[in-house]
Every structure is written in structure tokens, then in C-alpha cells.
Amino acid sequence: MNCDELRDHYDLYALDIAEEPERGEIRTHLQRDCEVCMAGVKRSLETVTLIGASAPWAEPSRQLRRRILASVGFEQRAGVPWWASALAIAGLGMLALYLGVSGKQYEQTAARLRTELREQTAQIASLTEAFAILSGPNTTEASFGGAQPMPPQGKVFLNPVRGVLLIAHNLPRTPANKIYEMWIIPKGARPVPAGLFQSQDGRAMHVQSGAVNLATTAAVAVTVENEAGADQPTTQPVIVAALPATPR
């Protein structure tokens, strides 16, 4: 479909109520950076965002701010806090100056430490999401690969509000340009993509945040896909974790 045929559907798309095939067509246009559709949908999003202004005013609890900051490691004492790495950067900078390390070497060291700081912060955020799922009162779990000696083994944890956490080991290395993709499989429906991940030394932890309906979910699966991921599985799953009939 061309942009002219789609323009009547920009508003519906922004409202998330466009129907197929227009919905898929607009998404395709956006994914290929179609300037006409980008501008049209952006204008529609501006209008749709304004509709939210009609929501009645409400005040969250004071604890929410602290919870959010703690969830990224701010004001948190456990683990490797962000300020420890920042302090390390500053300290190493002083040490480099003291030892007369050249400016270029210092730049390289600082850049490496900044990268490590970013990675550590991302890891803390991911671990916090995982912890929230593990500690959730309504979290249910399912094992996979337990009866077999070599194939991937591990567990999935599902929380109706927080999302899905997968912990696996014995994962084979993916071929070049391939990646693992997790799927949430509803009962009697098509698998829903649930994020991409890679293994490291055969181990992997993957978090897919977002609400999940435990009552309608049959299983969580993992397949090997091309690096960009897939809308539907294209290979046989390497992991299938069937959910128990009744969540605990």
C-alpha cells in the first residue's frame, strides 16, 4: 500500500486500534523510515498524547520515587553501586597523574572504565528486574531440560505484572549471525516474541519485562534466529518450559 492509502489510518495506528492490513503496512513504512508516514504518525501521536491530559489528577506514594531510584542502583548499598565505579575512575585518574602515565593512556583507561561503568549499571538494572520477578508474590516457575543430561537446563519465572525471567545453562554457542529468541506461547495462539539474548560460556539470563497472563500462557520457549530476530519461530525450539496447570 502507498502512503496516500495509509494516511487515513495514522490516527488509528497512533491510538493502537488500526486493523490489518493497514497496521502492518504502516509499521513496515515506519521501519523503512518512510518520511511521509513518519511525519503523519508523529502528528497523530501528538494528538493522541494530548488525550491523556483528560486523566484525573492523582498523586503516587512517596515511596515510589525511592523505589524507582533504588531499582537502578541509586541509593542502594548492595552489590557494586554506581558511585563505587565512579570513585574508581576518579581514583585511577589521580593515580595515573601521580605515576606520570601519558595523557593518551589515561584517556584509554578512562574510556574503558566508563564503558565498564555503563555495563555494570545496565547489569544492575537487569538484575533488579530479575530480582523483582523472583521476589514477586504471584511469581510462578517452570523447569526445562531436567530429565536430560546435556541439553539446555534451567528455569523460567513468570510474574503477572513484572514479566518473565529465564535462567539457563548448557546452552550451545549460537552460529555466527544467530541469536537466541525467547517466546511466550499462549494457549491455542501464536507465539509472542519475548526478546533476544546471547549465552556466555553456555549460561544465560534473560528478562522480558511487562505484564504476562499466567492463565492463558502455555509455555515459554527459545529458538535460534537470525540476529535481527523473527516475528514467529523459524527453527525448532532448543528450550520449551511448559507452565504448570495451576500457578502457585
Next chain:
Amino acid sequence: MLPLILAIYAGPEELALIARLQRRDPQALAELYDTYGRAAYALVLRVVRDRAIAEDLVQETFLRVWNRIHLINSEKGAIGPWLLAIARNRAIDYLRSSAGRERNLIELNETDHAPLYREMEAEIPISDQARRVKAAMDRLAPNHRTVMELAYFEGMSQSEMSVKMGQPLGTIKTWVRTALQSLRDELGVAVTS
């Protein structure tokens, strides 16, 4: 309503905030929450109607923004509308999931659509028009207002609205189009069709 308007019409200092978030500055996240936290909460609460769940979803929203901030352009980005879109998506996703309704690929939407939130504040209508939103919604015909609220705050498809309101799908589609056009006319937003 004011905080939501502020969220949409944030000034250029927002770009500096995005850059600090991309440098993983936790204090920037605190400032982001102070600016948009209440607006996001009001929006999510309107959707899920449960304070505890709303706070969980707002926390998840800010965590998503923190983890995906690299998707926003630090020179042209509009983090407020993006954050509120994520908050709404999280809330609608929860609503659909808890009701056993079909879920959309919101993950895909949020990542693929980040470029749409570039230079948005420059193109959004001026603030006095934004303040007319509620009045414009109130002026809609009752059925038109209902379909807008069901679509935006309940995340219902046109087919679902047809069942809920006991009206033919064609009628619902007409109401949706008319309501959106009325809002556009009331708000003076540039017409795309």
C-alpha cells in the same frame, strides 16, 4: 492535568537531561521522575484503576526508559511524550493481559517508534491548545467520547468496542473517525488526511 501538559511541552533543557541519562547519571533519573512521575502515574492509574499496580507499572516504565534511553536522540529527542507512551503501553498491556485479551507487540512498537519522538515538542501545538483537551473531550458527543476513552484508556480495538457498546462495527468506526476529527478541529492540530 498540568503536569501532563508540562510533560508534553518541556523545554530544551530536556535534551541535556537525555544526554545525562545516556551517560547513566542516576541523578538525572531522579529529575526525570520529578518532572514526569506524577503525570505517568495519573495516566496509568486511569487505565488500571489500582494504586499498587499503577505504581508497579510506573516503576517498570522508568526502568524501561533507563534501559532504552539510547534509542532517543539526545539532540532532538522528546523524552516526555515517549515516556508517557511507554507508560500507557505498559498499562494497556497489563489490562489486556489480565483480561485475557489479545496483546500487541508493544516491545516492538516502543523500540521501533523511538524516532517518532524526535523534535516532537517543536511540532506539538501550543500549550493553550493543550489546555483545551479536556474541554474538547467534554464537548464530544457522548458516544464519541466513550469510544475515545475506550480506545485510549481501555486499549480496546474497534471490534471490542462494538461488542461492549452493542453497536455494529461500522458504526464504531464512524464514531472513532468523527471523534478524532472533532478533536483535531477543536485542538487545531494539523490535519493529516
